[in-house]
Amino acid sequence: MKLSQSLVLPFLALFPFALSSEDTPTFGSRNIPRLLSKDVIRGTLSFPFYQNHTLLFYHEDSGEMYVGGTNFVFKLSLDRFRMLEEIHLEATRQDHCQEGPCENVITVIEKFGDSLFVCGTNGHRPHCWKLANSSAEVIADHDGTGISPFTCAQNSLSLRVEGDLYAVAPLNIDGSCLQFRRKAGSRTNVWMYDSWITEPTFVSTSWVKRKDDPENEKIFIFFREKNSDQNPEADPWISRVARVCKTDEGGSKRFFQNTWTSFLKARLVCGYPEESLYFNRLQDVYVQHEEDWRDTRVYALFTSSWNATAVCIYSMQTIEGVFDNSTFKDYDKPVPEPRPGTCVRNSRALPLATISVVRDHPEMSDWVHPVHYSAPFYVSNNNYTKLAVDRVQAADQRVYRVLLLATDSGKIHKILESGSEPFIISQTQIPSLSSIQSMKLDSKEKKLVVSSAEKIFAVDLRSCDEYNESCANCVLARDPYCSWTTSGCTPTVPEGIQNIMDGKTSVCPASTSEHNQVNRTRRDAASAADVDLLTLPPVPVGVPFYLTCPIDSYHAVYTWKHGDQSSPCLQMHSNCLLLIPAMTPESYGSYECVSEERDYSNVVKRYRLTDRFDQRAKADRGKASAVAAQTLWITLGLGVSLFSK
Structure with missing residues (x-):
């Protein structure tokens, strides 16, 4: 049942949507996510108003995380993801504001012992406050020029080293005289030579x-x-x-x-x-520290003049x-x-x-x-803007590195560093109308906290429910955070089943439910038996028709099987289609949408097409009504999106 181009193209004219786009990756590519993650957001906090700039600060020793915005700093609880404490720091010198409202945008948060050191733009007059950690009371304050920028749009950085603060910020309101300095602390202030x-x-x-x-x-x-x-x-x-x-x-x-x-x-x-x-x-850098400084690795994110991004290590x-x-x-x-x-x-x-x-x-x-x-470790056409790297101990007791890359459109890719090869485990879409402004990794809790102009989100890196369908799905993910146990795909435990290096499912138990790897025919039959056969309403001869099944893994190859014939999928976003230009007597019967990835084959969807009602069709009429209605609306040219599963 191979469809010729001359038959398919006229049929496509009936459909007011495109089957391919820049956002639709091609099957089999390595530089795409295996899984489209859905339910991994484990917490959300909304800002009271739109933020032009947000700052996340994470203190590894205490596990505390702080968020800085316009006129405020608040402390986050990461286990329940809620605000523990809010500190208001409004601009103190409003007479010097030159344009717009006099705001204090927080640009520096550092922790010194039992105190919190905070600096902000302070209405174009940078200022710093030392706060008691226990009461958030201001115990000291001083001029912040050279530590905080004059506006949040200007370049700035800060770093605490023991009792000293190193900072990048302009000395002048126009952004000039931008240097790296040791600017605050008990030791001598030191700066750079101009040239x-x-x-x-x-x-x-x-x-x-x-x-x-x-x-x-x-x-x-x-x-x-x-x-x-x-x-x-x-x-x-x-x-x-x-x-x-x-x-x-x-x-x-x-x-x-x-x-x-x-x-x-x-x-x-x-x-x-x-x-x-x-x-x-250079766009972003993450330094992965090790006990021996020689083993410390620097992950650097670069862009180019030809609209590609790369990660070099x-x-x-x-x-x-x-x-x-x-x-x-x-x-x-x-x-x-x-x-x-x-x-x-x-x-x-x-x-x-x-x-x-x-x-x-x-x-x-x-x-x-x-x-x-x-060559770079990883090259992509995605416009990545933020980078973090986590160390994860897998069930085999080996430590794997996982890169977390954020795009300008709010997607986060989880990427396994497997030797010299990247493997994109999953993609998570942050539900925000604006781009990601700041991103911090809490490696202890295995959460990624990201902030946008409207909200803060906690992404659970150990969200294993996505792979819970079978041992094979869990293993194919090659996700060091997840392993297969008697309880399903769960956060990794020493006795869990994984195959991080190559993802082959032969490590799974040999049983009917786990798709016996020894007998491929039995495995496919068992897989098909677990998938409901959806009998559609009668389709008359000569009518164009389509079938659809969801794409869970772009690393898999999807095929439609009808009798002894096979047809490739036509991709549309996260669905694969089978287009039948005109129904013929040979078009009726059973169809299976089959995905094949590495050593694993899985029946994703099963349909039956008939030209008349029978007892089974009547029994399934209610179940099939949504599919029939969807087909009708699309054929009429009303452009209903296909997202059935």
Whole structure:
């Protein structure tokens, strides 16, 4: 029953919808979600009014999460997802507001011991407050210039390192003089030399600890800056990683006082070196810390001028190797001792020759390449904007990494890092009218918290009900958060059944309900027996007709089977169709929609088409009425969407 193009095209003219679109992925592609997740939102909180900017802060040690918005900070309970405490911080200097309402948009939340440090725009006069953690009472406040931006649209970052605060924020109201500084705390304020970077956009900063060597600990800064190459074919941006020593107190009173003496920067490469094709626009960074700093991994999200995004993964050992061993760009003299960028106990005593190289030649000649040297780990046409990475211990006691990527349209993709290959486990659509503004991972509770302009959502990463139909479905998901047990597909336990590496279902028990892998015929028969046979109302000869079944996995191949004949599916969003241009005597009988993925075959839908009423049709008439009505409306050209299951 193969349908020729000459027959199908006239039939499609009856239908006022498209069977393919940019949002409809193709079967068999790796860069698409296996599952379209539905019920994984485990909590929602609405803001009192639309927020132009929201900030999420998660403190791993205490498990506390705070949300900052316009004139408020509140504390979240993640187990029940409710607000525990709300703090109002309205602008304190309304006489200096120049445009619009005088608002205090919270841009910095950090925790110092028993206190909370909060900064905001404060009506274009940045200000900071120190709050008692127990009572939320303001116990100190001071000027926030250089810590918070003047408006929420300006670039800013903050990082607490022990008792000190490192920050990125402009010093001027027009957004100029944007630098990375140590700006608050018990130690000396230190800032950057003006010529080190050009029109930067700072993306992330991270403190990499060395328990056995604290004097060599460094703070890493990830940013993109204007490309000095004026060639029209060159990308206008270059992505960078820079570092400064935690012990850096600046230079002596005579030279480089209050200026970083250890600042070095290097280019982050993500692309295809053999083709000289690179993703140069760094968008987001997630640093996955490990006990041994050498094993710490940097996950970086890039975009390109050709509307594609990529994820590259870097080893901290490789990054440090470039800073420790590369030559200095455009510097051809002997390297002085100590080597420029070396962490020392007293930076004010560094010789002039060492600091001069840092001042005039801070860039390394060598580039930082990812662990998958010849290509990015993951490339997609999705416009990803946010990135987080979780570590998950599976039933086999191995630890797997799962990437969580958010798109500009509010979708979240859960992606398994399986060796050098990505596998998209699922897609979750955040039910919001605006894009995701902020995203934080609570690895202990296995929840992803995302905020939009209207709401905050908690996404349950251990939502296993989606795969609960059978052991095969649970195993095929390759989801480290879920395993098959006697209770069904549940959050992973040591005795659970999984096959994370290849997803083959041969690990499932050999029984009728679990689709015996030894006898494919028996397995398919058992699968079909579990699916209701839907007998449709009579369809006259010569009438065009269609059948539909839902797509749960884009990694599967869907086929319509009728007798000994097979026909491929025609895709429409999350449904697959079988189009019959005109009913003939041979068109009547039973149809099965079958999905095949790896070593697993499953009957998704079963239909029977007849040209006259019989006893079985009468019994199923009520059940089939919705399908008949749907067919009628579509044939009349009223464009009813197909989402039956």
